[in-house]
Amino acid sequence: MPGKPAISLLSASVAKALDGELMSTGAFSVDQLMELAGLSVSQVVYREYPSSSHAKVLVCCGPGNNGGDGLVAARHLWQYGYQPTVYYPKPSSPDLYKRLCKQLEDLDIPIHTTHTSDLFHQLLKQSNLIVDSLFGFSFKGPVREPFGEILSAIVDSKLHVVSVDAPSSWEIDEGPQKEGPLKNFNPNVLISLTAPKPCCNFYKGKHYLGGRFVSKAIKEKYHLQLPPYPGMDQIVDITDQPLATV
Amino acid sequence: MPGKPAISLLSASVAKALDGELMSTGAFSVDQLMELAGLSVSQVVYREYPSSSHAKVLVCCGPGNNGGDGLVAARHLWQYGYQPTVYYPKPSSPDLYKRLCKQLEDLDIPIHTTHTSDLFHQLLKQSNLIVDSLFGFSFKGPVREPFGEILSAIVDSKLHVVSVDAPSSWEIDEGPQKEGPLKNFNPNVLISLTAPKPCCNFYKGKHYLGGRFVSKAIKEKYHLQLPPYPGMDQIVDITDQPLATV
Numbered sequence: 001m002p003g004k005p006a007i008s009l010l011s012a013s014v015a016k017a018l019d020g021e022l023m024s025t026g027a028f029s030v031d032q033l034m035e036l037a038g039l040s041v042s043q044v045v046y047r048e049y050p051s052s053s054h055a056k057v058l059v060c061c062g063p064g065n066n067g068g069d070g071l072v073a074a075r076h077l078w079q080y081g082y083q084p085t086v087y088y089p090k091p092s093s094p095d096l097y098k099r100l101c102k103q104l105e106d107l108d109i110p111i112h113t114t115h116t117s118d119l120f121h122q123l124l125k126q127s128n129l130i131v132d133s134l135f136g137f138s139f140k141g142p143v144r145e146p147f148g149e150i151l152s153a154i155v156d157s158k159l160h161v162v163s164v165d166a167p168s169s170w171e172i173d174e175g176p177q178k179e180g181p182l183k184n185f186n187p188n189v190l191i192s193l194t195a196p197k198p199c200c201n202f203y204k205g206k207h208y209l210g211g212r213f214v215s216k217a218i219k220e221k222y223h224l225q226l227p228p229y230p231g232m233d234q235i236v237d238i239t240d241q242p243l244a245t246v
Numbered sequence: 247m248p249g250k251p252a253i254s255l256l257s258a259s260v261a262k263a264l265d266g267e268l269m270s271t272g273a274f275s276v277d278q279l280m281e282l283a284g285l286s287v288s289q290v291v292y293r294e295y296p297s298s299s300h301a302k303v304l305v306c307c308g309p310g311n312n313g314g315d316g317l318v319a320a321r322h323l324w325q326y327g328y329q330p331t332v333y334y335p336k337p338s339s340p341d342l343y344k345r346l347c348k349q350l351e352d353l354d355i356p357i358h359t360t361h362t363s364d365l366f367h368q369l370l371k372q373s374n375l376i377v378d379s380l381f382g383f384s385f386k387g388p389v390r391e392p393f394g395e396i397l398s399a400i401v402d403s404k405l406h407v408v409s410v411d412a413p414s415s416w417e418i419d420e421g422p423q424k425e426g427p428l429k430n431f432n433p434n435v436l437i438s439l440t441a442p443k444p445c446c447n448f449y450k451g452k453h454y455l456g457g458r459f460v461s462k463a464i465k466e467k468y469h470l471q472l473p474p475y476p477g478m479d480q481i482v483d484i485t486d487q488p489l490a491t492v
Contacts, residue, residue, distance in 0.1 A: 027348035031277035039285075046478040079458050080478050102273035106461035212325050215352035232292040232326050 038072020040210025070133025175202035284318020286456025316379025421448035
């Protein structure tokens with residue numbers, strides 16, 4: 001019996017080009033893509049950590065689109081019965097992000113936009129799960145503060161972590177940091193969006209794919225080999241499935 | 247054992263006010279709301295009509311937001327393995343609708359934007375399911391052409407129909423047409439969005455609710471009694487559940 005075909009990997013530069021193409025020739029709006037991406041993140045959390053055991057989710061959002069996915073996920077998680085708290089120390093200024101925050105405020109979801117070590121440690125103590133939506137495919141090191149401190153505290157907390165698109169601090173094409181306090185950062189769950197990135201070759205946890213919006217045209221143009229999604233699911237479990245080399 | 251609490255009904259005017267509020271104080275974009283609404287429509291189709299038996303879905307889209315929900319649903323249905331065809335005889339001009347159509351074109355989904363009786367009858371013959379996203383909560387009769395002819399042909403075809411937000415041609419606050427060829431139009435499945443409308447008191451089929459995006463703030467302001475959604479589902483089956491009087 002032949003094995004499953006290897007899933008394509010998107011290098012940082014190709015991921016950027018493909019993302020741009022979804023919004024230009026693909027005619028998707030950021031609002032649409034972020035809503036679907038964030039929804040798929042929330043579904044992975046629900047699948048892996050039912051709210052009864054991990055209700056208190058600390059959603060850590062970075063300054064870019066990855067952070068926006070986290071803001072959307074937090075809203076859906078609230079709808080599923082979780083009690084999310086959002087940590088968003090470098091809030092993004094475009095209108096979209098302000099609107100996503102307002103949607104959270106209307107659900108009485110706490111949003112912290114100023115970082116202090118004490119506050120973050122206190123929030124970690126009150127949480128039983130982390131969503132890491134700090135950095136996505138456009139990350140390039142070194143990790144700037146306060147995100148280095150935040151990630152170190154997350155590692156020290158031993159809480160389970162669900163990373164969005166890439167484990168934050170990992171170089172997209174290279175993998176984990178080679179030295180320093182984040183050298184051993186390995187999230188328990190990863191949801192790759194659109195397609196996994198080369199750093200996933202170093203990843204050894206539960207692995208999902210989300211972002212069921214790639215058009216036929218784009219799939220053909222980029223010669224993407226992606227796994228089928230089951231039924232009407234927005235996520236597919238790709239743990240231990242073979243990944244292509246780049 | 248006490249029964250389930252009656253689900254609130256939204257009159258046409260209150261539905262309009264609430265929709266406006268979601269986008270003003272609620273800070274949602276049309277893109278976001280339409281994506282979530284259309285996704286929930288696609289999930290109802292999948293739940294009730296698995297693609298193996300009803301792959302050829304004719305998605306009939308009207309000129310307003312209800313039509314936009316249909317355009318989004320068609321895209322998701324394609325992702326689930328259906329072969330949707332879109333009938334969109336009065337395409338809406340705002341950029342959002344053009345983008346939703348482009349997203350369908352990139353999947354090679356046929357979109358028909360000119361009505362002729364012959365064409366529509368031919369499409370009905372080739373289809374095994376109808377999504378009726380012609381008119382939503384802002385409908386006010388009489389039904390204008392070509393939509394009267396289209397709806398009559400749908401009724402005559404005896405195909406199963408999934409209606410979006412309201413059975414098209416039904417007065418939102420009053421119910422079915424009292425005379426004429428559409429007097430007996432009763433879809434097999436209805437998905438109400440946000441909350442059911444008063445016309446649902448006349449409806450006797452499978453009934454779902456979608457639009458899991460109502461904020462706590464809006465729910466309180468409008469004294470909305472809505473059923474809980476199960477797990478991470480975007481839809482909830484409310485068939486035979488008691489509806490409030492308005």
